[in-house]
Amino acid sequence: MKEQNLPYEKILLEKLKKGDQTAFSSIFRHYYRDMVLFGGNFLADKKDCEDVVQSIFLKLWNDRDVIQIDTYLKSYLLTAVRNGCLNEIRRKGSDHEDLSAADVELSEITSEYDTNNYMLYSDLNQHLERALNKLSPAIKETFLLNKFEGLRYKEIAARLNVSERTIEVRIAAAIKFLRSYLKEFYLPGLFLIIISLNNVISLWKKIN
Amino acid sequence: MNTDNYIESLVIKYLSGHCTEEEKEALLSWIKESEDNRIQFEALRNIWQGLNPAFNPEEIDDQKALNSVLNKINKLHWTQHPVVVYWQRSAAILLLPLLLSLIYLLVSKEPENITQQEVFAPYGTFVEVNLPDNSKVWLNAGSSLKYPTRFTKGSRKVTLQGEAFFEVESYPENPFTVHTARVDVRATGTAFNVEAYPKDSMTSVTMVKGRIGMAINQQKRFDLFPGERASFNKNTLQCKIEKTDPYKWYAWKDGLMVFRDDPLEYVFKRVGQTFNVEIVVMDKEIANQPYRATFKQESLSEILRLLQLSAPIRYVNYNQETANELALKRRKVEVYKLKK
Numbered sequence: 202m203k204e205q206n207l208p209y210e211k212i213l214l215e216k217l218k219k220g221d222q223t224a225f226s227s228i229f230r231h232y233y234r235d236m237v238l239f240g241g242n243f244l245a246d247k248k249d250c251e252d253v254v255q256s257i258f259l260k261l262w263n264d265r266d267v268i269q270i271d272t273y274l275k276s277y278l279l280t281a282v283r284n285g286c287l288n289e290i291r292r293k294g295s296d297h298e299d300l301s302a303a304d305v306e307l308s309e310i311t312s313e314y315d316t317n318n319y320m321l322y323s324d325l326n327q328h329l330e331r332a333l334n335k336l337s338p339a340i341k342e343t344f345l346l347n348k349f350e351g352l353r354y355k356e357i358a359a360r361l362n363v364s365e366r367t368i369e370v371r372i373a374a375a376i377k378f379l380r381s382y383l384k385e386f387y388l389p390g391l392f393l394i395i396i397s398l399n400n401v402i403s404l405w406k407k408i409n
Numbered sequence: 410m411n412t413d414n415y416i417e418s419l420v421i422k423y424l425s426g427h428c429t430e431e432e433k434e435a436l437l438s439w440i441k442e443s444e445d446n447r448i449q450f451e452a453l454r455n456i457w458q459g460l461n462p463a464f465n466p467e468e469i470d471d472q473k474a475l476n477s478v479l480n481k482i483n484k485l486h487w488t489q490h491p492v493v494v495y496w497q498r499s500a501a502i503l504l505l506p507l508l509l510s511l512i513y514l515l516v517s518k519e520p521e522n523i524t525q526q527e528v529f530a531p532y533g534t535f536v537e538v539n540l541p542d543n544s545k546v547w548l549n550a551g552s553s554l555k556y557p558t559r560f561t562k563g564s565r566k567v568t569l570q571g572e573a574f575f576e577v578e579s580y581p582e583n584p585f586t587v588h589t590a591r592v593d594v595r596a597t598g599t600a601f602n603v604e605a606y607p608k609d610s611m612t613s614v615t616m617v618k619g620r621i622g623m624a625i626n627q628q629k630r631f632d633l634f635p636g637e638r639a640s641f642n643k644n645t646l647q648c649k650i651e652k653t654d655p656y657k658w659y660a661w662k663d664g665l666m667v668f669r670d671d672p673l674e675y676v677f678k679r680v681g682q683t684f685n686v687e688i689v690v691m692d693k694e695i696a697n698q699p700y701r702a703t704f705k706q707e708s709l710s711e712i713l714r715l716l717q718l719s720a721p722i723r724y725v726n727y728n729q730e731t732a733n734e735l736a737l738k739r740r741k742v743e744v745y746k747l748k749k
Contacts, residue, residue, distance in 0.1 A: 241463020325459035
C-alpha cells in the first residue's frame with residue numbers, strides 16, 4: 202500500500218524537539234481526527250478516544266526532547282492509540298464474558314495492526330474521491346445513488362428520467378472503471394467493499 | 410477468484426458483526442493458513458474501517474481539542490466562566506512575586522547598588538504592586554511599571570507605561586513622582602489614576618484625593634484637585650481640565666469597567682486595551698453613539714456579546730476562537746453598523 206506521510210515530517214519533528222508549538226500544532230491538526238477514528242476501532246465512546254489521543258499528544262510534547270521515533274510518525278502515533286485504547290479497555294474491565302474460543306482468537310488477531318501500512322481514514326477517502334471524480338458526472342451520480350444511497354435501478358431511472366437499461370449500462374461502466382483504477386492503486390479490496398456497501402448480506406447470498 | 414470473493418465477503422460479514430460461529434471458525438482458519446492471508450485480511454479490514462468510520466468525522470473538533478491541549482501545555486486556562494476568570498485574576502496577583510524575580514533589571518545609576526525592577530500586568534487582568542515606601546499601585550492590563558527596590562532620600566520616582574492607579578503614602582519632604590512619556594505627576598500623599606498608553610494620543614490624570622502637581626513635557630506646571638481630570642493631547646499639545654466623577658476612571662482596579670454615556674468608540678478602545686484586541690469601529694455613524702454600561706469581571710466574549718445585544722452592531726473577523734485564544738498575540742476585530 203502507498204505510504205502517506207505528512208510532508209516535511211522530519212523538519213516538523215526537528216522543530217518539535219526544539220519546542221516549536223507551531224510545529225506541534227501542525228502535527229496535531231494533521232493526525233488528530235484520523236487518530237480518533239482509528240481509536241474507534243477499539244473503543245465505542247468517542248470521548249474516550251479523544252481523551253486517549255489528547256494524552257498521546259500531551260506526552261509527545263512533554264517528552265519531545267527524549268522521544269525517539271524510529272518509524273514513520275503515523276506508525277508511531279497509531280501504535281500509541283492502539284496501546285492507549287487497549288489499556289483503557291483493560292482498565293475498565295471487559296464485560297463480555299460469554300466469548301467463544303473463535304471470538305477470543307479473532308479478537309486477538311484483530312487487535313494487531315500493521316500500523317506502518319495502515320491507511321488513514323482521510324487518505325483512503327481521498328483515494329476514493331479521486332477515483333469517483335474520474336467518472337463522468339452522469340455515471341458518478343448513478344453510481345452514488347445506487348451504492349451509497351441504496352436506490353434500486355428502477356428508482357434511479359425514475360428519478361433521473363432515463364431508462365432502466367441506461368442505469369444498468371452506467372453502473373456497469375462505473376464498476377469496470379473503478380475496478381481497474383483502484384487496482385492500479387493496490388486497492389482491489391476498496392473496490393469490492395464499495396460495490397457491496399449497502400447489501401453486504403445479499404451479495405453474500407448471490408455469491409453462494 | 411471464487412474463494413477470494415468468499416473470503417472477502419466473510420471478512421465484511423465479520424467486521425459488520427453478521428458472522429455465525431461456523432463462519433468465524435472458517436475465517437479464523439483461513440487467516441491462520443498463511444502470512445499472506447493475514448495481510449490480506451488486514452488490508453480488507455483497513456478499507457472497511459475507512460469506509461465505515463466509528464464516528465462522524467465532521468463531529469471531531471480538532472481545533473477545540475488542539476486548544477485544550479495547548480492550554481494544558483501552557484498551563485493557562487482561558488475560559489469564559491466569570492468565577493474562573495476571578496480565580497485567574499487572583500492567580501495573576503499571586504504570580505506577581507514570580508514576575509518580579511523574573512524581570513530584574515540592574516541599573517548602575519547610583520554608586521550604591523539600587524536595582525530597578527519592572528512589573529508587567531498581563532492582558533485581561535491587573536496586578537497590585539506594593540512599593541518599598543508602602544505606597545500601593547494597581548497596574549492595569551498590558552501596562553508596566555518600573556521602580557527602584559529602595560527609594561533614596563529626596564525623591565520617589567517611578568516610570569509608567571500604560572495605566573495605573575496610585576495610592577501614595579504621605580511624605581511631604583519626599584515627593585512621589587510618576588514619569589510617563591509626556592507627563593510627569595508629582596504628588597505628596599494622594600490617590601490618583603494615570604493613563605499613559607504609548608499607542609494613545611491622550612495622556613490623562615484623574616485626581617481622587619489630596620493634591621498633585623503636573624508637568625507636561627517637563628514644563629507647563631499646574632496643580633490638580635480632587636474630582637478633576639486633566640487630559641493632554643500630544644497632537645494638539647492642548648491640555649484640558651474638566652470636572653468628573655473620578656470613580657469611573659479607576660473602577661477597573663475593582664474589576665469593573667464603567668461607561669457613562671461614553672462614545673461607543675471609546676468603549677471598544679477600553680475593552681481592547683484590557684484584552685489586547687484591536688477593536689476598530691468602521692462606521693463613523695455609530696462611533697459616537699453614547700453608551701452606558703458596567704462590566705464586572707466579564708470575559709471578552711461576554712462583553713462583546715452584551716454590546717452586540719444592546720447596540721445595532723455586528724462584528725467582522727470575530728468568532729468564538731478569537732475570544733478564547735490566549736491573549737498573547739494581538740487580534741483585530743472590526744465593528745460595523747448593523748444593516749436593517
